[in-house]
Amino acid sequence: xxxxxxxxxxxxxxQFATTSIYHFLFVPLTLGLGPLVAIMQTLWLRTKDERWLxxxxxxxxxxxxxxxxxxATGLVQxxxxxxxxxxxxxxxxxxxxxxxAIEGLAAFFVESTFLGLWIFGWNRLPPRIHLATLWVVVLAxxxxxxxxxxxxxxxxxxxxxxxxxxxxxLTSVWALLSNGFxxxxxxxxxxxxxxxxxxxxxxxxxxxFLRGHEVDLFRKAALLAxxxxxxxxxxxxxxxxxxxxxxxxxxxxxxxxxxxxWNTCQPCGFSLFQIGGFTKGDETPSFSITIPRLLSYMxxxxxxxxVQGLNELQAQEERQYGRxxxxxxxxxxxxxxxxxxxxxxxxxxxxxALGAWLYWKKKLETxxxxxxxxxxxxxxxxxxxxxxxILTEMGRQPWIVQxxxxxxxxNSPAVSTTWLxxxxxxxxSLYVLLGVVDFVLMRRYAKPTGAPPKxxxxxxxxxxx
Amino acid sequence: MNLEIFWFCVIxxxxxxxxxxxxxxxxxxxxxxxxPRDEGERSVMFESIGPIWDGNEVxxxxxxxxxxAAFPAWYGTMFSGFYLALLLILFFLIIRVVSFEWRGKSExxxxxxxWMWANTVGSLGIAFVFGVGLSNLLxxxxxxxxxxxxxxxxxxxxxxxxxxGxxxxxxxxxHGAIFLTLRTTGDLCExxxxxxxxxxxxAVLVGAGYVVWTVxxxxxKNEKSVFPPVLPAAIxxGAFVLAAFFVRARRNGxxxxxxxxxxxxxxATLFTSLYPRVMVSSPDFANSLTVQGAASAHYTxxxxxxxxxxxxxxxxxxxxxxYHVFRARVGGESPTAx
Numbered sequence: 001x002x003x004x005x006x007x008x009x010x011x012x013x014x015q016f017a018t019t020s021i022y023h024f025l026f027v028p029l030t031l032g033l034g035p036l037v038a039i040m041q042t043l044w045l046r047t048k049d050e051r052w053l054x055x056x057x058x059x060x061x062x063x064x065x066x067x068x069x070x071x072a073t074g075l076v077q078x079x080x081x082x083x084x085x086x087x088x089x090x091x092x093x094x095x096x097x098x099x100x101a102i103e104g105l106a107a108f109f110v111e112s113t114f115l116g117l118w119i120f121g122w123n124r125l126p127p128r129i130h131l132a133t134l135w136v137v138v139l140a141x142x143x144x145x146x147x148x149x150x151x152x153x154x155x156x157x158x159x160x161x162x163x164x165x166x167x168x169x170l171t172s173v174w175a176l177l178s179n180g181f182x183x184x185x186x187x188x189x190x191x192x193x194x195x196x197x198x199x200x201x202x203x204x205x206x207x208x209f210l211r212g213h214e215v216d217l218f219r220k221a222a223l224l225a226x227x228x229x230x231x232x233x234x235x236x237x238x239x240x241x242x243x244x245x246x247x248x249x250x251x252x253x254x255x256x257x258x259x260x261x262w263n264t265c266q267p268c269g270f271s272l273f274q275i276g277g278f279t280k281g282d283e284t285p286s287f288s289i290t291i292p293r294l295l296s297y298m299x300x301x302x303x304x305x306x307v308q309g310l311n312e313l314q315a316q317e318e319r320q321y322g323r324x325x326x327x328x329x330x331x332x333x334x335x336x337x338x339x340x341x342x343x344x345x346x347x348x349x350x351x352x353a354l355g356a357w358l359y360w361k362k363k364l365e366t367x368x369x370x371x372x373x374x375x376x377x378x379x380x381x382x383x384x385x386x387x388x389x390i391l392t393e394m395g396r397q398p399w400i401v402q403x404x405x406x407x408x409x410x411n412s413p414a415v416s417t418t419w420l421x422x423x424x425x426x427x428x429s430l431y432v433l434l435g436v437v438d439f440v441l442m443r444r445y446a447k448p449t450g451a452p453p454k455x456x457x458x459x460x461x462x463x464x465x
Numbered sequence: 466m467n468l469e470i471f472w473f474c475v476i477x478x479x480x481x482x483x484x485x486x487x488x489x490x491x492x493x494x495x496x497x498x499x500x501p502r503d504e505g506e507r508s509v510m511f512e513s514i515g516p517i518w519d520g521n522e523v524x525x526x527x528x529x530x531x532x533x534a535a536f537p538a539w540y541g542t543m544f545s546g547f548y549l550a551l552l553l554i555l556f557f558l559i560i561r562v563v564s565f566e567w568r569g570k571s572e573x574x575x576x577x578x579x580w581m582w583a584n585t586v587g588s589l590g591i592a593f594v595f596g597v598g599l600s601n602l603l604x605x606x607x608x609x610x611x612x613x614x615x616x617x618x619x620x621x622x623x624x625x626x627x628x629x630g631x632x633x634x635x636x637x638x639x640h641g642a643i644f645l646t647l648r649t650t651g652d653l654c655e656x657x658x659x660x661x662x663x664x665x666x667x668a669v670l671v672g673a674g675y676v677v678w679t680v681x682x683x684x685x686k687n688e689k690s691v692f693p694p695v696l697p698a699a700i701x702x703g704a705f706v707l708a709a710f711f712v713r714a715r716r717n718g719x720x721x722x723x724x725x726x727x728x729x730x731x732x733a734t735l736f737t738s739l740y741p742r743v744m745v746s747s748p749d750f751a752n753s754l755t756v757q758g759a760a761s762a763h764y765t766x767x768x769x770x771x772x773x774x775x776x777x778x779x780x781x782x783x784x785x786x787x788y789h790v791f792r793a794r795v796g797g798e799s800p801t802a803x
Contacts, residue, residue, distance in 0.1 A: 068566035071519070072559040078529050079551055082544025086613070089544070093537020094761040098768060101530035104523060105776040113520035113780075113787055120516035124790055167537075169762045412545035414614040423552050430559060437563075441570055 011420040012084040012411050015427065017393070019076050021386050022431050026070040026438075028385055031145060031190065032197025033063045034138040036224065041131050055221050058445075059201065064119065065441050069434055071112070076427070084420070088400055088410035095161050095170045096151050099177075103147035111140035145193070146186050153182035155401050156392070157250035168404065181250055184243045191236045192388070196381040198229035199348055202355060203378035204446045206364075206371035213448035215365050226359055229352035236345055241298055248299045248307070251402060253317070254395035255299055256310045257331045258338035260285070266306035270294035273339075278332035321403070329397040337391040344384035351377045468766040472535040473743070473756045475773060477736035479531060480599070483524035484637070484732055485725045486784075490514040490521055492641015494561065494588030495634070497581050500645070500660050504574070506653045507581060509796035511568065513648040516791045518565065520784055522558075534769055538612060538759035539743040546606060546614025550598050550621055554591055561587030589634055596633030600626040603679065603739050605686050605747025612754060625678055632675035636705070636731065639668035640724040643708070646717045650794050658715070665709030672727065673702045676734045683738030687745050694738040701730030 037059050044052035078100065082089050089097075117125065117133040125133065154161075160175030161168045170176065205222035208214055248255045255261075259271060262283040269290040277285030296305040308316075310328050317327040351374060358364040400407040493514050501507040533540040544551060560583040568580035604625050607616040642664055645657035676698040683689040704727035711720035739745070743759050746752035760766065 064566060065570075068563050072562040075526070075558050075562075076555055078526060078533075079544060079555060082529075082533065082540045083548055083551055084545070086541035086545035089533065089541035090537045090612075093533055093540060094765045097530070097534030097537060097540070097761070098765055101527065101534040101769060102772050104527040104530040105772055105780070108526055109520070109523045109776070109780050110783070112523045113784055116516035116519050117787055117790060120512075120791060124793075164762070170765045170768065173768045412541070412548075412613075413611070414542075414545045415548055419548050422549065426552060426556060430556065434559070434563065437567065441567065444570075 008415065008417055008420060009408050009411050011417060011424060012415070013407065015084060015420065015424045016080060017390075018424070018431070019073065019080060019427055020393075021389060022435075023070065023073040023077055024385055024389060025382055026066045026073065027145075028189070028193040028196040028381070029200060030063060030067050030070050031141055031193030032195065033059060033066070033200070034134075034141055034197070035194070036197045036201060036228065037063055038131070038134045038138050039224065040221075041134060045127055045131055051217050051220055054217060059221070061445050062204075062442060065438060065445065067115065069438055072434070073431070082412075083423075084412055084415060085400070085410050086412035086414065088405065090167070091405055091410070092154075092168050092401060095158075095168050095176065096154055098170060098173065099147045099151040099154075103144055103151075107140045107143035107147060111137055111144060114140065142190060145189060146182075149185045149189060150177055150179065150182045152392075153179050153185050156185075156247075156396060157181040158401055158404055163404070168401070181246055184239070184246045188236070188239050188243045191232055191239055192381070192385055194228055194232045195236060195348060196385070198225040198232065199352070199381050200378050201225040202229060202352070203375045206374035207446070208448045209365045210368060210371040210375075211448035219365065222355070222364060223359060226352060226356045229348070230356050233345065233349035233352050237349065240342070240345060244298055245301055251396065252308050253310070253313045253327060254329065254334065254391075256308060256313055257329050257334040257395060258391060259295055259299075259307070260331050260335045261295070261307055261309050262311055263309035264306065264312045265309065266296070267293045267304045268295035268299070268307045270298065271335075274335075278335060325398070327398060329395050334391060334395045337387040337394070340387040341384045341391060344380045344387070348377065348380050348384070351380075468763060468770060469756050469760040470740075471770065472531070472760065472766055473736070473740060476528060476531050476535065477732065479524055479528035480736070481729050481732040483521070483528055484595075484633075485728045486521035486524060487518070488592075488637040488728050489641045489644035489721075489725075490518040491588040491592050491637040492639065493645055494584045494641070495592075495638045496641060496645065496657075496660055497585045500642075500656050501653060502656070504577060506796070507577075508569070509649060509653060510645065511565065511584075512795045513645060515565065517784075517787060520787060522562075531769070531773075535761055535766060536743060536756075536759040537761060539754055542608065542612055542614055542744060542754060542759075543602070546608075546616070547598050547601070547621065549618040550594050554594050554598075557587040557590035557594070560584075561591070588637075592634040592637050593630035596630035597621055597626045599735060600629030600679075602744050603687060603735060604682055605745040605750075605753075608744065608746035608749065608752040608754070610749075610752055612752070625682055628671070628675050628678060632671045632731070635664065635668045636672045636724070636728060639664040639705075639708070640721075640728060643712060643717055643721045643724055646712075647721055648794055649796050651796070653796060654794075658712075658717075661712045661717075661720075665712055669702075669705045669709050672705050672731065676701045676731055679734050679738055686747060686750075687738060687742060688750075689738055694734055697730045697733035697737055701727050701734055704730055 037056055040052050040059065041056040043049070044056060114133045114136045118130065118137060121130045121133060154176060157179060158168070159179045159181075160170060160172035162171050163169070201221060202225040205218040205225060208218040209222075244255065259268075260274065260277050261268065262277075269292045271285075272289040272291060274285035274288035276282050277288070293303045295307055297303045299305060299307045310331065314327050318325070321327070354370060355364065355374060358367050358370055364370070396402055398406050398408065400410045493510055497507060497510055501510055529540075532543075564580040564584040564587065568577055568584070571577070598621065601621050604623060606614060606620060609615040639661065642657055642661035646654055646661055649657060680691060680694045680698050683694050684691060704723045708720045708723035708727060711717070711723060741756050742753045743756055744754040746754075761769075
């Protein structure tokens with residue numbers, strides 16, 4: 001990796017980016033598929049319509065395949081803070097460690113235990129109790145997400161702490177748990193999860209329509225997916241926008257970078273697309289499409305609001321934290337990750353709305369062009385979420401904890417480039433292998449031909465060994 | 466008792482819970498290539514731990530998370546210092562997690578063999594490396610004056626720590642074999658019984674040797690006196706001896722309780738020997754990390770105490786309920802899978 005990354009810090013960052021992005025491909029899918037499968041099982045119990053049971057088994061299997069990888073790669077995340085970022089861990093442990101530990105005690109324990117009950121409880125638990133175990137899993141997984149985002153949001157917007165002997169110490173757990181940044185991040189992320197679940201489900205249903213396989217069955221699932229996807233993709237645009245405003249007040253530099261806004265402006269236009277204008281020597285794009293006043297509205301809530309520019313913020317942070325350091329993140333990466341995320345979000349709204357309209361016109365099972373579109377759209381939430389995390393984490397640089405600790409000073413002194421090289425190589429090869437197997441299994445269990453969903457009379461576990 | 470000591474005990478409790486519970490499913494994993502006669506029986510073995518291994522594994526997650534929150538300096542130094550050892554553990558954990566989910570996803574025999582071996586190698590590997598790693602906390606590793614690990618990977622392997630690894634593996638294999646006799650029927654149950662019989666003596670000898678050596682290391686390296694560590698050590702030895710005896714008498718329910726108690730005693734010996742330090746430094750003993758020095762501030766510990774006081778009893782209740790739901794033996798007349 002000498003070309004990509006040469007220092008210990010670079011390697012540690014590359015490793016954290018790789019493993020966390022990978023982890024977050026599977027996690028939001030399970031956050032979203034979970035409630036959808038639970039709704040299916042609930043509908044089965046309520047209506048006694050066997051088709052809902054078959055769909056529960058079908059999508060439940062897909063859910064479990066992904067939970068396995070989510071769990072496995074989540075272990076890496078917990079260990080990685082201490083392994084690669086020991087200075088960071090010692091600095092933040094008092095504050096950041098608490099929500100992580102609470103996540104384990106209050107949420108992950110529940111999730112893992114009740115998941116076992118759901119998988120193996122089909123013929124051992126009364127139907128209502130068995131359904132309840134799945135809802136408990138869903139709630140616990142959302143609770144998990146909340147505590148993890150509380151921890152992450154503290155890195156973006158530290159609250160409820162004081163610095164004692166070069167260590168951040170918690171002063172108010174309520175301030176930590178009710179951090180406005182965390183609450184917004186939570187809503188944004190859980191909506192993202194529901195988008196993952198519903199868009200992937202819609203795509204799989206369309207695959208079955210395309211092959212004319214079990215059309216009656218998958219029409220029900222498609223309707224459920226659309227009922228979730230349309231309002232949620234729409235809501236996400238609003239929530240994402242509000243979240244952006246929260247970021248503006250906590251991390252002005254991140255927003256200025258995401259707009260490649262070099263100088264303070266009022267009112268500010270929103271750049272839809274631009275060529276150039278991403279570096280200090282080249283501040284004016286050679287080509288751009290801009291919507292007047294939109295950035296002012298998005299960042300401040302008013303069409304005539306002021307947005308601070310990168311140069312101003314740099315001068316401000318130099319006064320505050322010391323001269324001779326670049327406090328700007330990589331502007332080009334941040335600008336594009338913001339746009340990829342937002343444009344993907346809009347595209348998914350468009351796909352969902354189109355699907356709903358076709359469903360209403362009773363054309364969803366026959367409109368082959370849309371079925372192909374929906375299948376391609378399966379990739380969109382993955383792209384959007386990855387871009388979103390790149391924006392969130394790279395946009396915070398050079399800080400690891402905004403305003404408190406620099407990334408370049410947070411790594412483990414005991415860890416050499418050799419160790420990092422070994423671990424990076426191991427993780428990448430292992431993750432590629434897991435990814436390939438996951439893809440093959442997902443394809444195999446989602447595809448229209450082959451074994452039909454499990455017969456309904458026999459209540460077998462979703463997983464058999 | 467102040468909160469720092471309380472949280473040292475809580476973390477010891479999480480490790481003990483992890484090894485008592487996951488210990489037997491590691492054992493089942495290690496026996497996969499040896500005890501079953503065919504794929505059907507292998508599936509039964511997988512099913513015997515299928516509903517519970519995931520919940521058992523969370524004990525490790527909370528042990529790690531609680532160390533991060535309650536003892537950030539311990540977490541940072543241990544995880545960065547034992548880097549390659551933890552990397553190995555992560556590798557074993559990952560292949561083991563997915564083996565449970567993926568083995569049954571195809572009828573192909575080679576596919577099933579691959580994931581069976583992933584489970585076996587993962588189980589054995591995790592047990593061994595944790596035995597080595599935790600023994601090193603007591604045996605001492607080079608720590609510099611700024612509290613960072615200053616050794617290499619091979620520093621972690623000494624006679625004592627390697628014995629620790631072997632002891633963990635053998636004790637868990639024994640514990641797992643007894644568990645299997647309680648969860649299976651017929652032929653498979655018989656073969657689990659003879660595995661437990663055969664593992665009894667080596668597990669008792671190596672387990673006893675390890676706890677005795679642990680007490681002596683505590684005296685040599687950690688300025689401890691023989692008492693109190695000798696107390697849990699004696700309980701561990703007594704429990705393992707009695708467990709082997711009750712296996713012979715075919716009283717496997719009692720034997721399982723005793724092998725669990727023995728595992729508990731083993732972890733207790735280690736942590737009692739370690740206190741008041743969390744990581745012994747050798748040769749510069751003065752650089753050792755202590756319970757007081759590595760701990761978080763009072764407020765964080767107080768918050769964590771409230772959370773643990775609510776969650777831990779609940780965890781014990783619903784995990785207990787899970788074990789109750791899946792108390793029936795698996796396999797027998799109608800194998801659930803092929």
